[in-house]
Amino acid sequence: xxxxxxxxxxxxxxxxxxxxxxxxxxxxxxxxxxxxxxxxxxxxxxxxxxxxxxxxxxxxxxxxxxxxxxxxxxxxxxxxxxxxxxxxxxxxxxxxxxxxxxxxxxxxxxxxxxxxxxxxxxxxxxxxxxxxxxxxxxxxxxxxxxxxxxxxxxxxxxxxxxxxxxxxxxxxxxxxxxxxxxxxxxxxxxxxxxxxxxxxxxxxxxxxxxxxxxxxxxxxxxxxxxxxxxxxxxxxxxxxxxxxxxxxxxxxxxxxxxxxxxxxxxxxxxxxxxxxxxxxxxxxxxxxxxxxxxxxxxxxxxxxxxxxxxxxxxxxxxxxxxxxxxxxxxxxxxxxxxxxxxxxxxxxxxxxxxxxxxxxxxxxxxxxxxxxxxxxxxxxxxxxxxxxxxxxxxxxxxxxxxxxxxxxxxxxxxxxxxxxxxxxxxxxxxxxxxxxxxxxxxxxxxxxxxxxxxxxxxxxxxxxxxxxxxxxxxxxxxxxxxxxxxxxxxx
Numbered sequence: 001x002x003x004x005x006x007x008x009x010x011x012x013x014x015x016x017x018x019x020x021x022x023x024x025x026x027x028x029x030x031x032x033x034x035x036x037x038x039x040x041x042x043x044x045x046x047x048x049x050x051x052x053x054x055x056x057x058x059x060x061x062x063x064x065x066x067x068x069x070x071x072x073x074x075x076x077x078x079x080x081x082x083x084x085x086x087x088x089x090x091x092x093x094x095x096x097x098x099x100x101x102x103x104x105x106x107x108x109x110x111x112x113x114x115x116x117x118x119x120x121x122x123x124x125x126x127x128x129x130x131x132x133x134x135x136x137x138x139x140x141x142x143x144x145x146x147x148x149x150x151x152x153x154x155x156x157x158x159x160x161x162x163x164x165x166x167x168x169x170x171x172x173x174x175x176x177x178x179x180x181x182x183x184x185x186x187x188x189x190x191x192x193x194x195x196x197x198x199x200x201x202x203x204x205x206x207x208x209x210x211x212x213x214x215x216x217x218x219x220x221x222x223x224x225x226x227x228x229x230x231x232x233x234x235x236x237x238x239x240x241x242x243x244x245x246x247x248x249x250x251x252x253x254x255x256x257x258x259x260x261x262x263x264x265x266x267x268x269x270x271x272x273x274x275x276x277x278x279x280x281x282x283x284x285x286x287x288x289x290x291x292x293x294x295x296x297x298x299x300x301x302x303x304x305x306x307x308x309x310x311x312x313x314x315x316x317x318x319x320x321x322x323x324x325x326x327x328x329x330x331x332x333x334x335x336x337x338x339x340x341x342x343x344x345x346x347x348x349x350x351x352x353x354x355x356x357x358x359x360x361x362x363x364x365x366x367x368x369x370x371x372x373x374x375x376x377x378x379x380x381x382x383x384x385x386x387x388x389x390x391x392x393x394x395x396x397x398x399x400x401x402x403x404x405x406x407x408x409x410x411x412x413x414x415x416x417x418x419x420x421x422x423x424x425x426x427x428x429x430x431x432x433x434x435x436x437x438x439x440x441x442x443x444x445x446x447x448x449x450x451x452x453x454x455x456x457x458x459x460x461x462x463x464x465x466x467x468x469x470x471x472x473x474x475x476x477x478x479x480x481x482x483x484x485x486x487x488x489x490x491x
Contacts, residue, residue: 057119067302069303069354069452072358077286077351083460090167113154129171134187150465153173162383181461203388203392207241207377214249222264224270228271232400240265241377247426263324273401289337293423303316318425321342330404349456349457350381353375386459391468409463419448
């Protein structure tokens with residue numbers, strides 16, 4: 001179930017290899033048990049409301065004055081990623097469908113998106129369709145789990161649409177809550193296989209994950225990969241959030257953190273693009289006043305005060321690290337010096353910071369209707385789904401697994417990849433009977449690929465052109481790409 005903190009409870013973020021290498025004898029350790037449930041202990045997927053409801057979307061100036069953190073409107077994100085350049089050329093996601101998968105969904109998502117669009121000055125999507133291919137979702141009851149998933153669904157739909165306003169949205173709801181470990185994943189896999197076999201959309205956005213170590217054994221995880229293998233064959237791009245606990249992760253009990261670096265799945269799956277988080281630093285118009293940094297609000301007192309009700313530290317950072325399940329896929333050979341022999345995540349990052357939160361609207365029962373500044377890699381993932389939809393339109397067809405292209409573009413220093421070179425995902429937290437302070441040392445952003453931000457973030461106009469270019473030339477070498485970029489894709 002989703003990470004949901006506003007009520008201070010855990011109510012809850014080319015060629016294709018269809019068979020990923022698995023590390024033999026992978027150690028899957030149990031979570032550190034015991035200790036009280038603190039407000040910051042959260043269950044994936046990952047999003048958090050930073051403040052209570054507002055009657056109108058709060059501006060950056062308002063949030064900075066009242067909460068000492070920034071919050072941003074949809075138009076600011078569009079400007080930050082230079083999207084108006086694409087929109088002016090008719091690249092809006094037209095003709096594409098973004099598939100959003102969430103447990104339960106939101107009973108008010110149609111209404112909430114309409115309110116969001118009116119306030120943001122966005123057109124409605126060509127269609128917003130809801131299906132339940134894995135079984136009927138139970139009637140909505142306002143409890144922590146359903147409220148959390150409803151908020152997650154609203155966030156996913158609103159920000160996928162904000163980035164690709166011309167794309168249709170297909171919301172796929174499942175009847176069982178995804179949780180840490182295997183629970184809920186079989187229904188998600190069934191629903192995604194239906195979407196893929198019926199050719200319903202070119203990009204699937206998943207704002208959920210579970211720590212790899214929360215599965216009892218690697219084989220339990222590996223039996224759930226069927227949808228991703230089918231997606232690769234069907235050239236459907238699959239995305240997943242890398243989590244909001246930095247280098248740490250939540251155990252199966254949902255109440256304690258691992259005290260050593262971990263990663264989560266499905267973002268660690270080689271057939272999935274893992275989406276991490278950055279902090280954007282914007283002015284009121286959405287112009288970047290400084291370069292994006294790897295998201296880490298763990299040690300921010302204002303963020304902790306409004307999210308957790310204390311002064312922190314609380315783990316709030318981009319998930320990232322090395323898989324204990326999957327070997328390094330071939331496309332990460334270019335960054336073997338960083339990932340070693342294992343699959344590294346994330347692959348790429350988008351906005352996720354709480355100090356830089358995204359204004360979203362919700363009206364379902366159980367919480368006050370209104371606008372909430374919200375953050376997490378559950379924001380970043382639908383944003384990147386919108387970017388993929390734009391690239392699908394530019395290419396004229398679905399792109400499928402884009403990870404090989406991401407690493408090739410990064411190696412070529414393509415202008416569409418905006419390197420993130422500052423920040424880290426080290427986190428600290430208190431847990432156990434003695435409320436002991438623990439620190440899980442993570443990874444620093446650096447030039448090139450890193451385990452805090454992946455290859456970096458995007459400059460959308462160049463990035464979309466570059467993905468479309470590689471789609472036309474899937475067998476290009478690094479040298480051929482560099483020569484092509486020197487003439488076609490520099491702004």
